[in-house]
Amino acid sequence: MISQFFILSSKGDPLIYKDFRGDSGGRDVAELFYRKLTGLPGDESPVVMVTSGGEHHDDRHFIHIRHSGLYLVATTSENISPFSLLELLSRLATLLGDYCGSLSEGTISRNVALVYELLDEVLDYGYVQTTSMEMLRNFIQTEAVVSKPFSLFDLSSVGLFGAETQQSKVAPSSAASRPVLASRSDQSQKNEVFLDVVERLSVLIASNGSLLKVDVQGEIRLKSFLPSGSEMRIGLTEEFCVGKSELRGYGPGIRVDEVSFHSSVLLEEFESHRILRLQPPQGELTVMRYQLSDDLPSPLPFRLFPSVQWDRGSGRLQVYLKLRCDLPPKSQALNVRLHLPLPRGVVSLSQELSGPEQKAELGEGALRWDLPRVQGGSQLSGLFQMDVPGLPGPPGQGPSTSAPLGLGPASLSFELPRHTCSGLQVRFLRLAFRPCGNANPHKWVRHLSHSDAYVIRI
C-alpha cells in the first residue's frame, strides 16, 4: 500500500506527483525527498529512506528506483515488502515506457495527462489493481504525444530496444521507442515484434590467467506491438539443457543452471522441442530468465596478457597490455573500454597503441583505453609508460616485474552483438496471427551480450 507516488527529473524537478491516500503532507514531500537524497552521507543506502514528519507525526518511508535518469519514488507509512514495491516501481517504469514510447524527462512532461490517467488505473487508494496491458487498454483514453512522427527511414539515431548498441543498420532504431498503443487512426505500423536475447557477463580472471568466476545472466525479452491475444511460438536451440545433469543431443549442449519463465508462457512443447508458446500482451515482457555459472561452452571473449615493468629507482612504470579477442572471426566486439586503476601520483603518460582508432587517457586515478571496434581473432596491444614519483615498494633497486600496489585490477566493458556467451539462440519466432489486410508482421530477433563486470587481476 503506498501513500504517494512521484517522478522527479535527475535535477530534482517534480514531473509527476500523485497522492493516493491524502494521509501525509503535500507536494513538498518530493522536495524533501530530493534534499535527503542529495544530502546523504556516502555509506548510507539511498534505496529506502525514512523521514520523520514534523507536526503531523507522519513517518514516511521513501522507496525509489532510478530509471533512465528519472527517480520513481513511492512513499509509504507501512512496513511493507520491499521486493513487491520495487517490482511495482519497475513495472510502472515499463508501463510508462510502453505508453509514452520511451521513458525520459521529455516524454513524461509531454504526456502528463496520460501518466496521471495510467496511475489512476493502476493504483487505487494506494493498492495495486492491475498492471496488465490488456486490462489497462480498456480504460486509457488519452493518446501518447510523440515528439516527432515516426519514420521507418530514420536510421540516424542510435539506441536499440533492449540495450544500447551501435548496430543501427539492423532495425529502425526509433521503432522500439514509440508507444505500444499507437494512435488509433494509424494502423499501418502496428505489426512488429522485437525479440531480444540479452546476456550479461561477469567474469573474474586471476593474475595467473586462471578463471575464478564466470557468471552469465540471460534474458529473453519481447516487445510486441501486435494486438494482444495473438499467439506466438519461440523455438530455442534444441540442445538447450537445464541443470547440471540433463543431457540433450550429442554435442556439448547449451547448458544453463536455472531458468524461470514468465507466468504467461506455456511449456507443453518445451520438454520435447524447446518451444515456448505464449500469448503476449502488448508491450514489454521478459519471457525467460536464465543463469549460468562456471561452465561456459565457448571460450571467453577476451583475454588480457599484461606485463608490468617497474623501475623503482627512477619511478618509471611501464605497462604492456596485450588484448586478444577470442570471438569467432566473423563476430566483433563494440565499444570496448579497458579501465585500469593506477597507483596514486601518476604524473605523465606516454603510449604506443596498435591501431589509429584507439585512444588512451588518464582520468580519476585510472587509465582508460578505448577500442571502438575489435574484430574476432585479432590481437591488440598498448604500451603505456608512466612516471610515478615517490611510490614506495619492496626494497631493492632496478627494474622489477612485480606490480606495485594500487595497480589494477583491469576491468573491461564491451558489447558483443549477434553473440550469446551461453550459446543460446532463437531458432524461430512464429506468429499464429493472421493480419487482416495488413502486411505481414515484422519480426526482429536479436542476440546480444554485454559485460557486467569483466575483471582481470594483474
Add this chain to the structure above:
Amino acid sequence: MPYLGSEDVVKELKKALSNPHIQADRLRYRNVIQRVIRMPKLDQWGQAEVLNFLLRYQPRSEEELFDILNLLDGFLKSSSPGVVMGATKLFLILANKFPHVQTDVLVQVKGPLLAACSSESRELCFAALCHVRQILHSLPGHFSSHYKKFFCSYSEPHYIKLQKVEVLCELVNDENVQQVLEELRGYCTDVSADFAQAAIFAIGGIARTYTDQCVQILTELLGLRQEHITTVVVQTFRDLVWLCPQCTEAVCQALPGCEENIQDSEGKQALIWLLGVHGERIPNAPYVLEDFVENVKSETFPAVKMELLTALLRLFLSRPAECQDMLGRLLHYCIEEEKDMAVRDRGLFYYRLLLAGIDEVKRVLCSPKSDPSLGLLEDQAERPVNSWASDFNTLAPVYGKARWATISKYQGAERRGPELPNTASFATSGPLIPEESKETGQELPDSGALTLVPNCQLTAEYFEKTWFSLKVAHQQVFPWRGAVHPDTLQMALQVVNMQTIAMSRAGAHPWKAYLSAQDDTGCLFLTELLLEPENSEMQISVKQNEPRTETLNSFISVLETVLGTIGDIKS
C-alpha cells in the same frame, strides 16, 4: 479490488481468508485457500496480497500445517521476487516449530535470492543483499559456496559494494577464505576512500578467525603509506589486539613508521593506545610519543590529548627512564596551559595519582591488555530463524538492524505512545494473532481464551470491598529498576484494557498502584503493584473473583509484557 472485484468471487474469497469463523473450520479454510491459489485471474500483486492474508492464520494441527505448505509450494518457484519472498516469509512463520522445514525453505529460496542479487535493477539487488545478510546471521554457511556472486564490480554503486563486503565478511569459511581475502585486498586500494576503509574493516573482522593471513595483508597495506589506509589499518589493529592477543607480536612489528601517515583523530588515538599498552615490545615507542608530546600545543583533538596522557603514563610504568622527562612536560602543559577542561582534569587526576605512589598507579592503570572472550561472545551471536522471521520481506532488514530500531522506536513513541499495539491486539483479538506479535504469541501458554473487556468501570469503593473479600490468587516479583512514570504506565495499561483505580505519585516510597480488569466472561482481575524503594523488584499480587488458572496465567503474561515494555523504554 475494483478490477479483480468485478468478480465477486475473488472479493468473497479474500474476505473469507481473514474471517475467523472460516478459519476455525479447517476443511472450509483449506477449500478457500485452494480456490484462491487456483484463481487464474490472480496476478503477482494479488498473489503477494493473498500470501500476506495467510500470515494471519494459525493452523490448528501439524497435519493441516503441512497441507497448507504443500498447497503453497508453487509460490516459491514464482518468477516474481515479491511473491517468492512473501511465500518464504509465510513458510518461515508457519513452520516456526520445525527448524528443518525452515532450513529447507531457505535452501529453496537461495536460487531466487542469488538471482535477485545479480539482478540488473540495483535497488532489487540491494534489498536482496540485505536479506542475504539476515539469513547469514542464522545460517552462517548458507551462501559460502556462492561467495563469488558477492564480489563487487567497479561499476556498482557504493551502497551495493558496501553490502557485498559485509556479506563476504560473514560467509567466509576455511575453503573460501583465501579467495575472499584476495578479493577484499583488491578493494583496499579502491579510488573511493570510504569503500577502501570498509574493505579494511572487513578484513579486520575476518581476522578474528583467520588472524595470521589478515594481519599479513594489513601489514602490507601499511607499506602504501597513504593516510586514509594507514589510519584505518591502525584502528583495525587496535581492535584486533584486544580480541586476539596472539597477534600482538606481529602488530608491534608493523607499527613503527605509521605515525608519519596518520592525521585524523581516530587513527591517532588508536596508534597512541597501542604504543601505550604494548610499548614495551615496540623499541621506538617512547620516541614516537615524544613527537606527540612536542606537538601537543598544536594538537586540535582533545580526545587525542587524553589518550596521550593515559598512554604515556602506562609506558612510564614499563619504561620509566625514557618517559619520565616527557611525562613531566606533558603533565605540566596539561595542568598549566590546556584550555579543555576534560584534558586538564585528566592531567590533574594522573598527577595526584602519581603523588599517591607508584603502586597505586599500577593498580589503577594495569588493566588487562586483551579480552579474547569478547570476540567469542560476538561470534556466537547466531540467532534462531524465528527471531527474524517476522521481519523477513519487510523494510526492517533493508534499513539494517540498528537504524530500524531507532526508526520503530521513534514511531512507537510518537505515534502510538509506548510500544504496546502488539500486546493490545494480542489481548483483544484472541486467536487471530497478527504477524508482528507472533513471537510474543508463541511463547505464551494457550492464551486464546482471554479477552479483556474495554470500559470496565469499577468505583474505588467497589474495588476496595472486593479486594478485601478475596484471597490472593497469584503473587510474583518482577525485576524493576528506578522509579515509575505513572502516566506512561497508565496509558500503557489502558491500551490492553486494564483500568487504573489508584496510583501513588511518581517518586513516592513505597510506590503502589491498584488495577482492575474484566474479561468477556465477567471474571474480574484485581491487581496490586508494589515497589519497595530498596529492592529492585516490583511485587505483583493478583486476585480473581472466579478461580480459573488458565485465564489467570494469560492475564499475568499480558501484565508482564506491559511492565516489561515500560521497563525497556525507561532503561
